[in-house]
Amino acid sequence: MFSDGSLGGHTAAMHEAFTDAPDRLGIDRLDPEWAASMARTALELGGRVAVHAIGDAANTAVLDLMERLLEEGADAARLRIEHTSVLTEHDLERFGRLGITAVVQPAFIASEREWLERRVGAERLTRTYAFRSLLEAGAPIAGSSDSPVEPLDPLAGMAVARDRCGMVPAQGIDPGDALRLFGSWAARSLGATAGFEPGTPAHLTILDRDPVAASPSELRRTRVCATWVDGEPVAVPARIRTWND
Numbered sequence: 001m002f003s004d005g006s007l008g009g010h011t012a013a014m015h016e017a018f019t020d021a022p023d024r025l026g027i028d029r030l031d032p033e034w035a036a037s038m039a040r041t042a043l044e045l046g047g048r049v050a051v052h053a054i055g056d057a058a059n060t061a062v063l064d065l066m067e068r069l070l071e072e073g074a075d076a077a078r079l080r081i082e083h084t085s086v087l088t089e090h091d092l093e094r095f096g097r098l099g100i101t102a103v104v105q106p107a108f109i110a111s112e113r114e115w116l117e118r119r120v121g122a123e124r125l126t127r128t129y130a131f132r133s134l135l136e137a138g139a140p141i142a143g144s145s146d147s148p149v150e151p152l153d154p155l156a157g158m159a160v161a162r163d164r165c166g167m168v169p170a171q172g173i174d175p176g177d178a179l180r181l182f183g184s185w186a187a188r189s190l191g192a193t194a195g196f197e198p199g200t201p202a203h204l205t206i207l208d209r210d211p212v213a214a215s216p217s218e219l220r221r222t223r224v225c226a227t228w229v230d231g232e233p234v235a236v237p238a239r240i241r242t243w244n245d
Contacts, residue, residue, distance in 0.1 A: 110165050
């Protein structure tokens with residue numbers, strides 16, 4: 001489901017107007033009763049609930065919805081918010097307290113860095129793509145690319161999660177967490193099994209260097225040597241669009 005629009009289009013639902021468009025608060029696309037009905041149906045069918053929320057007002061509204069579902073007995077592990085781009089301090093705490101998964105896209109920082117501060121202002125920028133604050137609050141987070149809007153490359157996404165292209169570096173995460181963001185934490189958000197215990201799916205990616213020891217700039221140059229899915233090798237595409245292209 002969608003609860004709002006985008007930062008780029010000034011359509012993300014915000015508590016306060018955009019800094020560079022003081023007459024705009026974005027678009028609220030969430031009907032709480034309809035959304036609750038859809039979410040309950042998804043859960044009853046054994047599925048998951050994933051809601052797009054970019055602006056801080058949208059994230060507040062979706063957390064309100066999910067808190068209501070939790071009070072009705074929903075499993076927090078089956079509730080996720082896609083993007084969680086701009087958050088209030090209160091909602092950062094709520095993510096951790098409720099155990100709602102924040103699915104984040106570091107790629108947005110790379111593509112929005114030229115105009116993001118003008119759009120949200122200096123104060124809101126500190127809680128925009130607030131990966132470290134989410135982790136410190138105890139929230140489950142998972143990485144994704146938002147492909148095809150952004151490049152698919154998870155290695156570049158890991159690099160941005162660490163160095164943030166220089167934007168609010170205090171919100172960067174450490175190398176091990178960046179790997180987990182696109183590995184075991186991403187699997188957890190889907191209810192998938194991650195690890196190397198006997199009986200787990202043999203999903204393997206072989207790289208030309210250690211992604212934890214590599215610097216962010218080295219990560220952006222890392223190449224995939226081989227990929228295995230369910231114990232079977234699969235072809236590695238000759239070209240994957242990255243920020244280096």
